[in-house]
Amino acid sequence: MNTVRLTTAQALVRFLANQYSERDGQEQRLIPGMWGIFGHGNVAGIGQALLQAATTGEADLPYYLARNEQGMVHASVAYAKMRDRLAAFACTASTGPGSTNMITGAALATTNRLPVLLLPSDMFATRAADPVLQQLEDTRGGDVTVNDTFRAVSKYFDRISRPEQLIPAALAAMRVLTDPVETGAVTLALPQDVQAEAYDWPVTFFRHRVWHVGRPVPEPAAVERAARLLRNAKKPLIVAGGGAVYSGAETALRAFAEGTGIPVADTHAGKGAVPWDHPCAVGGIGSTGSYAANELAREADVVLGIGTRYSDFTTASHTVFGNPDVTFVNLNVARLDAVKHSAEPLVADARLAIQALAGALKDWEVPADYRSRTRELITRTREIEERCFNLGHSPLPAQTEILGALNDVLDDRAVVINAAGSMPGDLQQLWRARDPKAYHVEYAYSCMGYEVAAGVGTKMADPSREVVVLVGDGSYLMMAQEIVTMVSEGLKVIIVLVQNHGFASIGALSESLGSQRFGTKYRYRNGDSGQLDGDVLPVDLAANASSLGADVLHATTVDQFRTAMEKAKAATRTTVVHVETDLYGPNPPGHGWWDVPVSQTSALDTTQAAHNTYATHKHAQRHYL
Numbered sequence: 001m002n003t004v005r006l007t008t009a010q011a012l013v014r015f016l017a018n019q020y021s022e023r024d025g026q027e028q029r030l031i032p033g034m035w036g037i038f039g040h041g042n043v044a045g046i047g048q049a050l051l052q053a054a055t056t057g058e059a060d061l062p063y064y065l066a067r068n069e070q071g072m073v074h075a076s077v078a079y080a081k082m083r084d085r086l087a088a089f090a091c092t093a094s095t096g097p098g099s100t101n102m103i104t105g106a107a108l109a110t111t112n113r114l115p116v117l118l119l120p121s122d123m124f125a126t127r128a129a130d131p132v133l134q135q136l137e138d139t140r141g142g143d144v145t146v147n148d149t150f151r152a153v154s155k156y157f158d159r160i161s162r163p164e165q166l167i168p169a170a171l172a173a174m175r176v177l178t179d180p181v182e183t184g185a186v187t188l189a190l191p192q193d194v195q196a197e198a199y200d201w202p203v204t205f206f207r208h209r210v211w212h213v214g215r216p217v218p219e220p221a222a223v224e225r226a227a228r229l230l231r232n233a234k235k236p237l238i239v240a241g242g243g244a245v246y247s248g249a250e251t252a253l254r255a256f257a258e259g260t261g262i263p264v265a266d267t268h269a270g271k272g273a274v275p276w277d278h279p280c281a282v283g284g285i286g287s288t289g290s291y292a293a294n295e296l297a298r299e300a301d302v303v304l305g306i307g308t309r310y311s312d313f314t315t316a317s318h319t320v321f322g323n324p325d326v327t328f329v330n331l332n333v334a335r336l337d338a339v340k341h342s343a344e345p346l347v348a349d350a351r352l353a354i355q356a357l358a359g360a361l362k363d364w365e366v367p368a369d370y371r372s373r374t375r376e377l378i379t380r381t382r383e384i385e386e387r388c389f390n391l392g393h394s395p396l397p398a399q400t401e402i403l404g405a406l407n408d409v410l411d412d413r414a415v416v417i418n419a420a421g422s423m424p425g426d427l428q429q430l431w432r433a434r435d436p437k438a439y440h441v442e443y444a445y446s447c448m449g450y451e452v453a454a455g456v457g458t459k460m461a462d463p464s465r466e467v468v469v470l471v472g473d474g475s476y477l478m479m480a481q482e483i484v485t486m487v488s489e490g491l492k493v494i495i496v497l498v499q500n501h502g503f504a505s506i507g508a509l510s511e512s513l514g515s516q517r518f519g520t521k522y523r524y525r526n527g528d529s530g531q532l533d534g535d536v537l538p539v540d541l542a543a544n545a546s547s548l549g550a551d552v553l554h555a556t557t558v559d560q561f562r563t564a565m566e567k568a569k570a571a572t573r574t575t576v577v578h579v580e581t582d583l584y585g586p587n588p589p590g591h592g593w594w595d596v597p598v599s600q601t602s603a604l605d606t607t608q609a610a611h612n613t614y615a616t617h618k619h620a621q622r623h624y625l
Helices: 008-016 046-056 069-082 103-112 146-153 163-177 220-231 242-246 250-260 291-299 350-360 368-389 399-409 423-430 450-461 473-478 482-488 504-512 541-547 558-570 605-618
Strands: 003-007 019-023 026-029 034-036 063-065 090-093 116-122 156-159 185-191 198-202 209-212 236-240 264-266 281-284 302-306 327-332 344-347 415-418 439-441 467-472 494-499 551-555 575-580
Touching: 003 008, 008 046, 008 163, 008 185, 008 198, 034 046, 034 069, 063 482, 069 090, 069 103, 069 116, 069 439, 069 450, 069 482, 103 116, 103 146, 103 185, 116 146, 146 156, 146 185, 156 163, 163 185, 163 198, 163 209, 220 302, 220 327, 220 344, 220 350, 236 250, 242 250, 242 350, 250 350, 264 291, 281 291, 281 368, 281 423, 291 368, 327 350, 368 399, 368 423, 399 423, 399 494, 399 558, 415 423, 415 450, 423 439, 423 467, 450 467, 450 473, 450 482, 467 473, 473 494, 473 541, 494 541, 494 558, 541 551, 541 575, 551 558, 558 575
Parallel strands: 019 209, 034 063, 034 090, 090 116, 116 185, 156 185, 236 264, 236 302, 264 281, 302 327, 327 344, 415 439, 415 467, 467 494, 494 575, 551 575
Antiparallel strands: 003 198, 019 026
């Protein structure tokens, strides 16, 4: 057997550079590069290996410097999302806090079912120098390190305590990364001494290896069972989730909707699978869903879920599907999701299964009066949207007016990124996506701080698109440092920084739950009340963005915002458009509910009233059995 002597880190770099994914005959790099921040735990291991690879040309694995370990995972996840889970970055971090900073990103990746390879550095496998800098000593066992916290948020975890363990672990890692059912964060913990330890590796370990991402074929009997339910439906509804996008099923879904007349609602991950102006498109569904989608959901007798995991925001906490006899047909590559809500499962690739259903229903369509009902609801929904876009609110504009202007100035391929705050709810109702990659809202983990870092990964995944990061001041303050990475990598991203001096979403939620917006404003502490309800803080986030290397434009009105956006589009550098909006909205009208428990007993009148409202909503909540 031919071997080559390399360190564990050198072997890992060489291995990763030779991994490829393939679907539908299209082959691409599975691991296009590695993000990292170096410390004593990885600078002489992974760091040396990357340097040697770049210097000698023995492996092609580009290195990208992040400014925060959580941020580099977010950037990697955004890249994987744009590439339909067919490519995933690796991320290296030093021991201790460098590694544990990645845990939130790992949870986000796994919750969203998006692949990322995490390489946290670990303590000495030999334990020769215990306790080393940044080592947690656990009295329960000598083999416990902080990296064990990755186990709960990873789809695969292994600790490489000897060089030769890398061979099965690396292969297992690639298997999970390329499995659409199992994918998420994959973690290989690398003790710092093992990274630098040499071993004689089989040369075949480094061969060009292609991981084929298949399309599971639907079982004919399952197709027929699903088709039978749909044929008997009078008011069916499709809920399109992320699986419809990741499988590239948009064309098949649009044709299926046109042929059958079944209206299509969407989740955050599925928005754009059917263009917003398609005659069957009824918008977002659930807690922050559109009027049309939620009205149809309340009446639906059969719901066809395509690639959705049915989060509580999609189901409005099990209240939006109001028909007492509603039946679910769930088309999903993962059986976990296919059987939810006591559904008739159709476990298969979304594109293939939609095509099979279309064949089984080629002579069937919804009743004419149901098509008419759908058109009427869409017209009513458009009227609601236009009112939100044209409020004429003053002295500060409403956030919905900014979104309306943004809808107007961006082309169909521009990618809008968001994750947390009040904007996801506004976007789900109001954003008019015509391209399945144009709407990039992370709402499985809804992680504050995702947006700016995601802008980096998204632009890297498709430089031909305009990338627009929508971020509120709360999320910006969580993690804005990857602006520096945008600048250093020469990436042109537009950041729309919406400042309202507080947590608009949670503030409104707090008020609706009787908690009076407590602790949700950015204010001085008031000497009289002792609370954070004094004057507005003199925070200049625009100056902060400028100090990180971005160009900054200011807007105080909707017209000024439009002008600033045109300048930002014409720019060649990362540009921040700073605009202030009214903390108190108004936001789009609510058409759904979200289950957030209210105190059952309270001395506050506002909380007592909120609990009465909460109890009323709870009566509509049920399991779908």
